[in-house]
Amino acid sequence: VQLQASGGGLVQAGASLRLSCSTSRRTISNNGVGWFRQAPGKEREFVAAISWNGGITNYADSVKGRFAVSRDNAKSTVYLQMNSLKPEDTAVYYCAAARGSTAPINWRSYNYWGQGTQVTVSS
Numbered sequence: 001v002q003l004q005a006s007g008g009g010l011v012q013a014g015a016s017l018r019l020s021c022s023t024s025r026r027t028i029s030n031n032g033v034g035w036f037r038q039a040p041g042k043e044r045e046f047v048a049a050i051s052w053n054g055g056i057t058n059y060a061d062s063v064k065g066r067f068a069v070s071r072d073n074a075k076s077t078v079y080l081q082m083n084s085l086k087p088e089d090t091a092v093y094y095c096a097a098a099r100g101s102t103a104p105i106n107w108r109s110y111n112y113w114g115q116g117t118q119v120t121v122s123s
Contacts (some may be wrong), residue, residue: 001026003114005095010120013087019080019117021095029073032056032098037091037119042064047093048080049103049115056103062088085121092116 007019021033034049048069049058057069063082071078078095096110104110 001028001097001112003028003095003097003112005093005114005117008093008117008119010122011085013085013121013123015085015121016081016083017085018120019082019093019095019119021078021080021114023076023097027073027076028078029076029096030092032101032103032109033069033071033078033111034098034104035069035078035093036096036106036107037089038094038116039091040108042091044094044107046105046107049105050078051103052101058103058105060105065097070115082119085119087121087123090119090121092118 005021032051035047038044050069064082068081093113095117097112
């Protein structure tokens, strides 16, 4: 499965961005999908995840109330709506497909990773 994350960019604090995660070669409609991020010099961290049908979502405490994950299985695409962005949200954002259908927060539960998209938030 090849995943592609897109939608990153350079924005000012308080702005919004919507990231997309899509796959063209195989559907991910039966898989949970997660978003992770990694800032320079820091470890990869969990951001959000959604189960195969959207019934379960999980968020990191740092993004609760600001980010929302959703999916459109007909388009085999998962979205991450990011509102009220802060400079500390600056990172490369990655999407990944889980081995199962739930919404795990541990990166070890994911076996397909896309290339990341850079999000930079200026103060």
